[in-house]
Amino acid sequence: QQQVKQSPQSLIVQKGGISIINCAYENTAFDYFPWYQQFPGKGPALLIAIRPDVSEKKEGRFTISFNKSAKQFSLHIMDSQPGDSATYFCAASTAGTYKYIFGTGTRLKVLA
Amino acid sequence: GAGVSQSPSNKVTEKGKDVELRCDPISGHTALYWYRQSLGQGLEFLIYFQGNSAPDKSGLPSDRFSAERTGGSVSTLTIQRTQQEDSAVYLCASSLALVGGTQYFGPGTRLLVL
Numbered sequence: 392q393q394q395v396k397q398s399p400q401s402l403i404v405q406k407g408g409i410s411i412i413n414c415a416y417e418n419t420a421f422d423y424f425p426w427y428q429q430f431p432g433k434g435p436a437l438l439i440a441i442r443p444d445v446s447e448k449k450e451g452r453f454t455i456s457f458n459k460s461a462k463q464f465s466l467h468i469m470d471s472q473p474g475d476s477a478t479y480f481c482a483a484s485t486a487g488t489y490k491y492i493f494g495t496g497t498r499l500k501v502l503a
Numbered sequence: 504g505a506g507v508s509q510s511p512s513n514k515v516t517e518k519g520k521d522v523e524l525r526c527d528p529i530s531g532h533t534a535l536y537w538y539r540q541s542l543g544q545g546l547e548f549l550i551y552f553q554g555n556s557a558p559d560k561s562g563l564p565s566d567r568f569s570a571e572r573t574g575g576s577v578s579t580l581t582i583q584r585t586q587q588e589d590s591a592v593y594l595c596a597s598s599l600a601l602v603g604g605t606q607y608f609g610p611g612t613r614l615l616v617l
Contacts, residue, residue, distance in 0.1 A: 397545075425605070434507070434594055434608035435546070480545060489534065489553070491606060495545040 393418060395483050397494025404501050410468040412497045414481035417462065421483040425491070426455065426466050429478045438479070439466070471501045505529075507609035509595050515615045516585055524580040524612045528597030534604060535578050536596040537570060540611070546594065552578060585616045 396415045404410045414424075422443055427435035441448045441455040441464065448455045454467040468475055481494040508527040516522050528535050537549040549562045552572040563569070567585075572578040582589055592611040598604030 427608075432610070434596075434610045436608065437605055440605070489536070489551050489559075490548055491546075492548075493546040 393492050395481060395492050395494045397481050397497060399497060400495070401498040402500070404471045404499065406471065406473060406501055406503055408471050408501075410466075410471045410475065410499055410501070412466045412479055412481070412499070413463065414465065414483075414494050415461075415463045416483050416492075418483070418485070419462070420485045421492075422486050423484045424455070424457065424464050425482050425484075426453075427480045427482065427493075429480065429496075431477075435480055468499075471499075473501045473503045476500050507595055507597050507607055509593075509609040509612050511612060512610065513613045513615075515617065517617055518587060519584055521581065521583045522585055522614065524582075524593050524614070526578045526580070526595030526597075526609060528576065528578070528595070529599075529607055530576075532597035532599050532604075532607075533575065534598045534600065535572060536598075536606060537578070537580050538594040538596065539564075540592040540594055542591070549580070582614075585614075587616045590614055590616045 398413050425440035426438045428438045429435040439450050439453050443459050452469045457464045478496045478498050480496050482491040484491050510525045535552040538546040540546050550570050554575050555572050567583045570580045592613050594611045596606040596608045598606045
């Protein structure tokens with residue numbers, strides 16, 4: 392019940408296309424859902440995050456869509472660029488706790 | 504410092520040796536976390552600190568792993584009698600608050616046990 396399932400494991404997108412990464416969870420107590428971006432040799436960096444009181448959050452080309460009833464959330468990268476090529480992790484946590492539960496990651500490659 | 508720093512950036516050691524990994528959190532961050540990232544895998548939670556206390560050590564893989572934090576700042580993760588399966592990237596993160604605080608990650612220490 393603590394797991395966060397992430398898919399796909401890898402993704403190849405043409406420049407200018409839309410990249411979509413999906414995550415699903417079971418624990419309905421989760422109330423904070425961040426996405427992290429990790430470049431090779433670097434630590435993960437927070438990209439965007441959402442709480443379940445909204446269904447969508449947009450920051451620039453990055454959008455999180457949240458479906459509370461389905462217990463799913465997804466990251467959409469619009470107008471994908473080669474510089475977006477990285478590994479993306481979704482995560483979830485519960486109010487009053489300290490622990491992030493991470494998905495297994497999606498390796499995104501955007502072709503020039 | 505502007506961000507979380509970790510040292511060394513890379514460590515190669517022989518099986519059976521002890522290693523110490525260091526983390527300097529963002530100044531003022533009271534919470535500190537250690538994660539392990541094996542090749543191609545997600546992030547595995549190891550331990551967290553609130554101040555100098557580590558209330559939950561259940562994520563540590565074995566009793567060969569220990570961690571401490573002094574002065575509410577620097578933390579050291581020690582792995583005794585290293586094994587080849589300990590090879591991984593060890594990531595440290597810190598947050599301003601234990602609850603609801605965004606975690607900021609360091610660049611990690613890449614450990615290779617031969």
